Amino acid sequence: MNLFARCAIALTSLTASGAVLADDGSFFQPKTVMFLLFVLATLALTYWAAQRTKTAKDFYTAGGGITGFQNGLAIAGDYMSAASFLGITALVYAQGYDGLIYAIGFLVGWPIIMFLMSERLRNLGKFTFADVASFRFQQTPIRVFSALAGITIVLLYLIAQMVGAGALIQTLFGMSFEFAVVIVGVLIIAYVTFGGMLATTWVQIIKAVLLLFGATFMAVGALYLSDFSFETLFQSAIDKHAKGEAIMYVGGLVKDPISAISLGIALMFGTAGLPHILMRFFTVPNAKEARKSVFYATGFIGYFYILTFIIGMGAVAFVLGNPDYFNADGSMIGGKNMPAVHLAHALGGDFFLGFISAVAFATILAVVAGLTLAGASAISHDIYANVINRNASEKTEVMVSRVATVVLGILAIFLGIAFQSQNIAFMVGLAFTIAASTTFPVLIMSMYWKDMTTRGAVIGGYLGLISAVVMVVMGPNVWVQVLGNAQAIVPYSNPALFTVAIAFAGIWLFSITDKSERAQRERALFDAQFIRSQTGIGAEKASEH
């Protein structure tokens, strides 16, 4: 079972337990107060952002005026989900060193994004990654493909986030699952519809700062109790953990070389194909700020993953064995994903538990807002304004985007409730696999390979999409664990190694065999695209305000 499976199962298992943490019945607990403060602050922020969101450029890219440092924080806020904070600390708590292996996988895509993509994305794109992918190609087929792949990724990711969010908020704040999901949906609709990318960006920045601050406090707290010695911290963890010294080594999560490499490919190149992440590169004024934002993002995300490891080990040392945090049957109160939350309480009492609960909520909102905006943009910019109605005014396009946001928000609420007790463990893994096999190959080939044509891009992209879906469905995570069959048809839970290869091979084969006149024209346009991607001449500028 992979990490995604573990995270999602742990998150969904919360719903079954129905446990409520440290609820003394009073409304004015620290966590409720901090939760309300966060909601009020973000709504005020949305009001401010709404005054500044008028044009399509404002709505999709915050006017292109976000600095590299701000965007670096926002990327970190967009990427570090509640599943990675709670999921990776829980994985370290359960498995030790193996948790660090996964954390590394989530980080190593970032340098690749910087070296091969960030500057070119900024120089070629306008509002969505499809602007880049379709730069010199026929608009309709590439836009439709990009939107379809993008929305599929967004929906899978969104369902996983909503179900996890409902369960987490239910546990932390004692609300019903449905009510929690509705709150998340309504807040997201408010942020994105009125405040567009500007509100989304600042929600992500605030969340990143809160999360980094909270995680730092917890790591320092765990080290403080260990006299600031890793030796002491690890020794107390080894003494308490059932696996003993084995938590310090590579465990059983990585079984065979094919699965290991395949997982690495899904994590590394999937990161480079996530629509809500790619969209962030159009919010900065130029290529220089684009690459700077990846530098800061890599620093923040890397720092965060080092902290999650210390926090996980801290939870072994200071939560494991403390009867306050366990049910009578020995299971952890609130479910398997709660070690970080309990450690917050062990280190900083009710006040800090409240803070971390509010941070977890903020984390969910920031990620879901980014996803919703990316999905709405695919509908309004790629499908509506570039396929259905090419003469649409900017005003109409923004209007469509706002309507799409509301629809997606409501859809997210329904999907969250519909999938509440389903096994959704495979969804984030599938989203990464699809991103690595669709948007990533089409984007990278369109930017680097002169001979690519519309036919190659579309057929290769769809082959990647279909093979990713089929191989994951026939693999152990869906075929056995969801559908209940005894034996998986595809033995690998991460088929990215094959599906990414299929996509690239498809793009190559159906491009070089494309002898049409249109293909010749598209190849001839490469020079102009390449010069713009290198120099930024002709690139979109930031708006003046």
Next chain:
Amino acid sequence: MNQQQIEKIKSLPQYQQLVKERSRLAWQLTFIMLIAYYGFILLIAFAPEVFKIVVLGNTITLGFPLGVGLILLAFALTGIYVRKANRDFDRMNQEIRDEVQL
């Protein structure tokens, strides 16, 4: 950009140098990252016992400096690229823009 401008830019030595230097650096750093990460993955798959070697005190195994080192490497590589780009590539780019008045 029209065809004339495209030919003009392509013929500029600064442009050729920019493309060459930037591509070389970007691919070099990409390969370093790929080799480091997949080397780490292959080590886990084929030689997991390496991770049991204790390198510091009684508990800190080789896996920790390797894992944390990989995270720091990723950050350092992005820093190298930004530094080089800020120092050289932006200047070359500006020269190209001045040359073609765009």
